[in-house]
Amino acid sequence: MQNQNQEKLTQIFPYRWNWIIKEHGSWKTVKTRISDPTLIKIYEDPTKLIGVGFDKHTKYLMLDIDKNSPYHPKNDPNGIPLLELTLYKIGLKENIKIQSSQSGGIHIYYPFSHKLKSYKIGTKITQYLEDNGWTVKNGTLEIFPNKKKDNYSQDKNQWKLYQRHRLPLQPESSSYLLDSQYQPIIDHSSPLESFLEQWENVAKAQDIKELKRYLYLQSKKSRVLAQIEKELNELITEGFTGRGQTNDILLALGRKIRLCRQLGGVELRDTIRHTITHLRGYEEYCGHQYEIHQRSQDIARWAETTYPLA
Numbered sequence: 661m662q663n664q665n666q667e668k669l670t671q672i673f674p675y676r677w678n679w680i681i682k683e684h685g686s687w688k689t690v691k692t693r694i695s696d697p698t699l700i701k702i703y704e705d706p707t708k709l710i711g712v713g714f715d716k717h718t719k720y721l722m723l724d725i726d727k728n729s730p731y732h733p734k735n736d737p738n739g740i741p742l743l744e745l746t747l748y749k750i751g752l753k754e755n756i757k758i759q760s761s762q763s764g765g766i767h768i769y770y771p772f773s774h775k776l777k778s779y780k781i782g783t784k785i786t787q788y789l790e791d792n793g794w795t796v797k798n799g800t801l802e803i804f805p806n807k808k809k810d811n812y813s814q815d816k817n818q819w820k821l822y823q824r825h826r827l828p829l830q831p832e833s834s835s836y837l838l839d840s841q842y843q844p845i846i847d848h849s850s851p852l853e854s855f856l857e858q859w860e861n862v863a864k865a866q867d868i869k870e871l872k873r874y875l876y877l878q879s880k881k882s883r884v885l886a887q888i889e890k891e892l893n894e895l896i897t898e899g900f901t902g903r904g905q906t907n908d909i910l911l912a913l914g915r916k917i918r919l920c921r922q923l924g925g926v927e928l929r930d931t932i933r934h935t936i937t938h939l940r941g942y943e944e945y946c947g948h949q950y951e952i953h954q955r956s957q958d959i960a961r962w963a964e965t966t967y968p969l970a
Contacts, residue, residue: 668856669703670696672771673827675715680824682709689824706832714805714822717775719863721752721785722825724802727764731794731801733842740768740842743801746792747785751870754862756855759844760826762834766842767825771863772871778805778822780875788874829855885920892916899940906948909936910955914963922969929960 676693681702702710725731731739758767786796786807794801805822829835829851836844837851848854895912913932917923923931933956936942948955
């Protein structure tokens with residue numbers, strides 16, 4: 661059983677380059693590839709710690725909450741539950757919580773049943789959490805794989821590296837499974853075996869379709885909106901160039917302002933009216949100036965019906 665657990669451990673943490681090791685009190689990076697037997701040997705050595713990074717694809721996301729983080733349960737008992745609720749909405753349904761070390765920090769693992777692009781996970785999850793009011797930074801909330809920075813090192817060989825993290829539950833490292841009250845399960849006879857069993861079950865519980873929809877379709881949606889925004893700016897710059905353009909311009913403004921500005925109701929109507937009345941050539945070429953308020957309202961209602969907001 662021990663050999664099976666070791667094999668599973670190497671499978672769920674498969675990246676073997678640029679690993680990190682802590683001995684004699686400090687972490688260092690080893691650029692050469694490490695073999696599975698050597699990784700296990702170091703993992704089981706109570707005098708050392710080992711950590712790994714990510715390749716182009718990953719089958720897990722890990723969140724790191726420092727003991728001094730405002731989201732740590734000792735500082736805010738609602739911090740992690742609210743964080744879980746935020747991630748639940750994009751398909752991350754269940755997780756495994758680990759005390760990372762003697763310091764009391766918490767690692768939250770979200771395993772997947774399928775490989776996903778590490779870059780997408782790091783970039784999109786960071787963006788999603790920040791958009792929902794979470795602070796993603798060292799010491800507060802870290803994401804693994806991380807959103808990579810451009811040129812964060814003078815060494816070009818380091819530019820493509822993801823941050824590394826220590827492996828969970830290493831002997832005598834004060835790393836433990838946590839119960840529902842975030843208390844260490846210290847008397848567990850086989851914590852690694854339990855962790856690996858949970859890993860498999862939790863991976864199956866994730867809504868991968870929903871997660872992929874956010875990771876990949878949202879990117880496509882963003883590109884579409886960027887193009888619509890570009891067209892809107894071009895329309896505003898060009899304005900009226902002749903008579904008989906009012907209907908087309910109103911329809912275009914209604915669609916683009918609705919989608920790009922995410923407006924509705926009176927605010928949408930007033931923005932359409934303000935925009936068209938300030939276009940170049942409006943006074944010279946628009947033949948509907950006497951009814952532009954009503955026309956703007958009609959277009960706003962049409963846009964709301966045609967383009968419902970998510």
